[in-house]
Amino acid sequence: MADPVLSLRGISKNFGAVAALTEVDLDVSAGEVVAVVGDNGAGKSTLVKILSGVHTADTGTITFESQPVQIGSPAAARHLGIATVFQDLALCENLNVIDNLFLGQELRALRLDDVAMEVRSWELLRQLSAKIPTVRIPVASLSGGQRQTVAIARSLLGDPKIIVLDEPTAALGVAQTAEVLNLIERLRENGHGVIMISHNMADVRAVADTVVVLRLGRNNGVFATGDVSSEDIIAAITGAHDNVVTQRAGRRGATEKGQS
Amino acid sequence: MTDTDTAPRSTATDLQDERLRQSDGVAGSVRALLDRVRGGELGLLPVVAGLVVISTVLQILNPIFLSSTNLVNLLLECVPVGVIALGVVCVLLVGEIDLSVGSISGLASAAVAILFVDQGLPVVVAILAAVALGSLIGWVYAQMFNRFGVPSFVITLAGLLAFVGLQLKVLGPIGSVNLPFDSGLVRFAQLAFLPGWLAYALVVVAAVALFLSGYAHARTRRKAGLSDRSVQALAARSVLLLVGLGFAVWYLNRTRGVGWMFVFFIALILVLHYALSRTRWGKSVYAVGGNVEAARRAGINVRMVYTSVFMLCTSLAAVGGVLAAARLAAANQSTGGGDVNLNAIAAAVIGGTSLFGGRGTAFAALLGILVIQAISSGLTLLNLDSSYRFMVTGAVLLLAVTLDSVARRSRKSSGRA
Numbered sequence: 001m002a003d004p005v006l007s008l009r010g011i012s013k014n015f016g017a018v019a020a021l022t023e024v025d026l027d028v029s030a031g032e033v034v035a036v037v038g039d040n041g042a043g044k045s046t047l048v049k050i051l052s053g054v055h056t057a058d059t060g061t062i063t064f065e066s067q068p069v070q071i072g073s074p075a076a077a078r079h080l081g082i083a084t085v086f087q088d089l090a091l092c093e094n095l096n097v098i099d100n101l102f103l104g105q106e107l108r109a110l111r112l113d114d115v116a117m118e119v120r121s122w123e124l125l126r127q128l129s130a131k132i133p134t135v136r137i138p139v140a141s142l143s144g145g146q147r148q149t150v151a152i153a154r155s156l157l158g159d160p161k162i163i164v165l166d167e168p169t170a171a172l173g174v175a176q177t178a179e180v181l182n183l184i185e186r187l188r189e190n191g192h193g194v195i196m197i198s199h200n201m202a203d204v205r206a207v208a209d210t211v212v213v214l215r216l217g218r219n220n221g222v223f224a225t226g227d228v229s230s231e232d233i234i235a236a237i238t239g240a241h242d243n244v245v246t247q248r249a250g251r252r253g254a255t256e257k258g259q260s
Numbered sequence: 261m262t263d264t265d266t267a268p269r270s271t272a273t274d275l276q277d278e279r280l281r282q283s284d285g286v287a288g289s290v291r292a293l294l295d296r297v298r299g300g301e302l303g304l305l306p307v308v309a310g311l312v313v314i315s316t317v318l319q320i321l322n323p324i325f326l327s328s329t330n331l332v333n334l335l336l337e338c339v340p341v342g343v344i345a346l347g348v349v350c351v352l353l354v355g356e357i358d359l360s361v362g363s364i365s366g367l368a369s370a371a372v373a374i375l376f377v378d379q380g381l382p383v384v385v386a387i388l389a390a391v392a393l394g395s396l397i398g399w400v401y402a403q404m405f406n407r408f409g410v411p412s413f414v415i416t417l418a419g420l421l422a423f424v425g426l427q428l429k430v431l432g433p434i435g436s437v438n439l440p441f442d443s444g445l446v447r448f449a450q451l452a453f454l455p456g457w458l459a460y461a462l463v464v465v466a467a468v469a470l471f472l473s474g475y476a477h478a479r480t481r482r483k484a485g486l487s488d489r490s491v492q493a494l495a496a497r498s499v500l501l502l503v504g505l506g507f508a509v510w511y512l513n514r515t516r517g518v519g520w521m522f523v524f525f526i527a528l529i530l531v532l533h534y535a536l537s538r539t540r541w542g543k544s545v546y547a548v549g550g551n552v553e554a555a556r557r558a559g560i561n562v563r564m565v566y567t568s569v570f571m572l573c574t575s576l577a578a579v580g581g582v583l584a585a586a587r588l589a590a591a592n593q594s595t596g597g598g599d600v601n602l603n604a605i606a607a608a609v610i611g612g613t614s615l616f617g618g619r620g621t622a623f624a625a626l627l628g629i630l631v632i633q634a635i636s637s638g639l640t641l642l643n644l645d646s647s648y649r650f651m652v653t654g655a656v657l658l659l660a661v662t663l664d665s666v667a668r669r670s671r672k673s674s675g676r677a
Contacts, residue, residue, distance in 0.1 A: 075559055090557045092550035094618035095543070103547055104558035109540040115480045122273045133277035140671070 003066065004029045005161050005193045006051075006082070011060035013046055020046040021217045023060070028162055028193040033184060035196045035208035035225075039237050042214040044197045048166050051195065052084035053077035065161070083155035084164040089147055093140035097121060097132060100139050101154045124153040127190070128183050145176030152183055162193045169203050181207050201230045215239050272487035298670070306663050307611050307627040310656070314631060318638030325638050328515040334630075334637045335518070336449070339525045340365070340584035341600060342629035345607035346532060347576030349625050350569045352608055353536070354549045355617025356405070356412035358573050360397075360419035361604050365581030366596020367427045368394050372582050373437035373591035374430055376445075383445050387582055394578025397423070398571035405570065406563045412570075420601070428593055436592035439585060449586035452520040459509045459518050467502035471495060521583065525626070528576075533622040545569060549618030580604070599650065606653065607632050610660040616668060631656065 004027040013021040021043045028034050038044050049055040053071040062069050064080055071077045077084065091100050098114070098121045107113040121135045130149040132142065139147060148168055155163050165184070169177040184207045187194050198204050204211060205225055213221045213236040221236040231249075297305060318325040344361045351358045368390040375386035397419065404415045431437065439446050454462070471494055478488035512518050536542035547555040548565045556562050584600075585591040609615060610631050611624025632653060639649045 074557060078559070086557065088553075090551070090554035092547045092554050092618070094550035095546060099543055099546075103543065103555070104560045106540045106543055112538050112540065112543070115477075115484050115486065118274065118481075118486055119484045131277075133279045134274060136274070 004063075005065055007063045009061050009063070011047075011050065011057045011062070013043075013050060013055060013058050019217055021050075021057075024214065024217070024219055026195075026212055028195055030161065030193050031188050031191050032210065033188050033194040033196060033208045034210045034212060035198055035204040036212050036214060037198060037201075037204055037233065037237060038214035038220075041216070042237070043217040044214060045166070046217075047214070048084065048086075048164055048195075048197055051077065051082055051162075051164050052086075053082075078158055078160070081158070081161040082164065083158060083160035083162070085148075085151045085155050085166065085168065087167040087170060089151040091139045091147055091151060094138055096138055097135040097142075097150055100150055101135075101157060103154070105157065120157075121153075124156055125149070127156070128153055128186055130183075131179070143176060144172050145179045148172065148176070148180050149183060152180075152187070156187075156192075160192065162195065163187060164195045164197075166197045167199065168196060169198065169200055177203065201233065204233070205230060213237055273485045275487050304612055304621070304623060304627060306660070307624075307631060310610075310659075311627065311631055311634065314634050314638070318634065318641070322638065322641045324641055328511055330637065330641070332512055332516045332519070334633050335512075335522045336587070337637070338626075338629045338633045339449075339519075339521045340580045340587055341603050341607065341632070342525055342580075342625055343528060343583060344577045344580035344600070344604035345611070345625040345629050346528060346622060347573035347580075348604050348608040349611070349613045349620055349622060350532070350536075350545065350576075351412070351573045352549075352613045352615060353545050353617065353620055354566060354569050355552075356566070356569070357605070357615075358401070358412065358416045358570070358577075359601065359605070360416040360423060361573065361577040361580075362596045362598075362601025363420050363423035363427065364394055364397055364574050364577040364596070365584060365600060366591075366594075367423045367430065368578035368581030369585035369591040369595045370427045370430045370437070372445075372585055373439060376443070377437050377439060383443055387445070390582055391575055391578045394581075395571045395575040398574030399567065401574065402563075402567035402570040406566055424597065427596070431591070431593060436590060438590045441589055445582070445586045446589045449521050449583055450589070453517040454520060454523065456509075456513045456517060459513065460506065462523075463502060463505040463509055466505065467498045470501055471498035474498075521587075529622045529626055536622055541565075541568065546618055577604075599653075602657075603629075603632050603653070606657040606660075609664065610656060612660075612664075614664050614668065615661065616664075628660075 006026075006028045008024060008026040011021055011024045011026075012019065024043070024047065026034070026036070026047070036044055036047060046055065050057050051071070053074045053076050056070070056072060062071060064082075069080060071080065071082070074084075092103065095103070098117050101121050101124065102117050107116050118135060125132055125135070128149060130146070130153065132146050132149065139150060142150065152163070152165070152168075168180050168184070172180060181203060184194055184196065188207075188209075196204070196208060208225050211223045211225055211228065211233055212219070213223070213233060215237060216239075220239065223233065223236075296303070315326065324330055344365055348358060348361060371390040371393055372383075372386045375381045375389055376383050379386075381389075401412070401415050401419065404410050405412055428435070441447075474489065474494040474497065475491065478491075478494065481488040509518060536545060544555060544560045544565050547558065547560060548562055552562060555565070581596055584595055588595065607628030608620070608624055609628065611620070611626070611628030613620030613624045613628075635652050635656065636649050639652065
């Protein structure tokens with residue numbers, strides 16, 4: 001794969017006495033989906049916040065398109081071309097789809113160009129093959145998957161190079177999850193680099209090219225999705241091959257054998 | 261989708277989804293309206309209905325109520341509190357409240373009277389100073405709110421007390437200052453009416469402007485491949501406006517006509533309506549009222565929005581106070597006191613502005629204050645004292661807030677929260 005668009009080297013972040021991230025590395029290329037997985041408290045959210053400019057790293061370097069950069073604020077991140085879709089989506093439910101897509105970056109501040117915004121909204125949604133019947137209804141009327149689509153479409157507005165998705169499928173049903181996974185594949189086809197934070201191993205294996213495992217704030221393995229099993233990833237997440245998950249699997253296997 | 265140039269064209273970009281129910285024609289519009297109401301998207305419907313009911317009842321009780329003389333008066337009486345309510349609408353839109361608008365208006369009326377009459381400053385300077393004082397107060401509120409996170413309820417409750425005190429202090433021991441009747445300010449509020457031809461001309465201008473802007477908009481939409489309103493629909497809307505306003509002007513012109521002060525109020529409403537619906541600032545106000553965190557993450561300067569809204573509200577309260585003084589030709593210790601505060605807030609809420617933030621329009625202030633003034637005027641005509649007025653206004657306010665809450669719940673259940 002080509003040179004990474006974004007690469008993090010030796011990123012550390014402390015909150016008081018707690019080392020949330022220690023010497024973490026991460027690379028994302030254009031057209032690549034990188035899944036960041038890890039248990040609760042592994043530092044995934046902190047990593048997202050550093051990428052989106054909510055927090056700044058204590059040490060370490062961030063290289064974006066071969067230039068060392070600082071991400072000091074959410075605006076700086078967006079300006080660079082890193083768009084983040086947070087888990088809670090941050091949509092205004094009282095506003096319609098167009099208003100939400102263009103929130104804070106409306107066209108023509110003093111005489112809103114609603115026609116151009118509507119046209120552009122449809123373009124964005126078509127680009128994602130989104131299934132949203134009309135852009136003139138309040139976001140409150142949309143399903144979880146549709147809201148996720150709106151949030152992702154909004155992140156595309158500034159034409160970002162990297163899109164960070166925080167738990168994009170966490171609250172979704174089966175069909176809606178599939179829709180969002182399709183969406184992620186479409187982002188990859190369009191040449192965006194995607195960083196996806198996820199808990200769900202099935203989703204990760206379905207769309208990710210690379211899996212980066214964090215454990216207790218440290219890198220604990222980088223795998224190509226093609227040649228790794230879920231068990232190996234889980235082992236890396238929990239830190240041992242003999243872990244709660246494999247023990248359960250073993251027990252179930254034993255019980256089933258006993259029954260047959 | 262009927263148009264004069266009915267060239268065969270493909271379905272508009274925004275109407276391609278098969279799940280969309282077509283709402284063409286009159287039947288379609290009615291059905292769409294019913295759907296909206298059932299879903300809790302009440303808009304201005306309850307207040308308009310309320311206004312009709314109240315007017316009918318009061319007219320039956322006392323035939324003078326809908327007389328031209330009374331209506332001319334009623335419209336002028338609306339303006340001072342209506343202007344204050346306009347500011348309250350803005351604060352409610354971001355989900356905050358200002359309880360001190362009454363005392364700020366009282367303080368502004370005292371300030372304008374003292375500066376103009378006692379200090380002998382030109383009236384324009386006195387007015388500007390009073391309004392500047394109002395916006396300064398709003399700025400202080402916003403600093404307290406933004407920097408220390410004090411709830412607006414408490415800040416403005418403190419302001420309510422403090423500015424009543426300041427008003428008493430400013431007015432001094434006499435406690436009342438009369439404005440000269442021949443001053444421009446008093447004439448503007450009491451005696452200045454539009455000449456008949458000008459009133460009709462404004463009505464025609466309004467109708468034509470509505471049609472032209474609608475037509476231009478429809479044409480841009482058509483060019484962009486979006487659905488558009490038909491020329492017939494646009495024309496019908498304009499004709500409706502023309503006939504409605506034309507009739508109102510004709511009826512008012514049978515006696516004194518339309519007061520300049522009322523025209524000023526309408527102009528303020530139109531400017532605010534434009535600012536709220538067609539500018540980036542307006543969208544950010546609604547966004548902050550809907551979801552502050554989302555607004556912040558979208559890069560909106562949330563503090564700036566709060567500051568602008570608090571300042572707008574207190575400035576409009578000051579303008580309302582100046583107009584109240586002009587209307588009364590005096591500023592005294594009770595100006596802005598009593599029910600002004602609650603009437604202004606009640607007007608905004610009765611007009612359909614949600615107390616929960618993010619919902620409402622500038623027209624809420626007009627409709628709400630019309631309801632309150634109608635009740636007030638009607639009960640006065642029936643020779644009932646203010647005890648009844650308070651009770652009836654209280655009941656109407658409770659009804660309006662209940663409607664707001666019920667509508668909010670049905671929006672939730674039908675997924676329009």
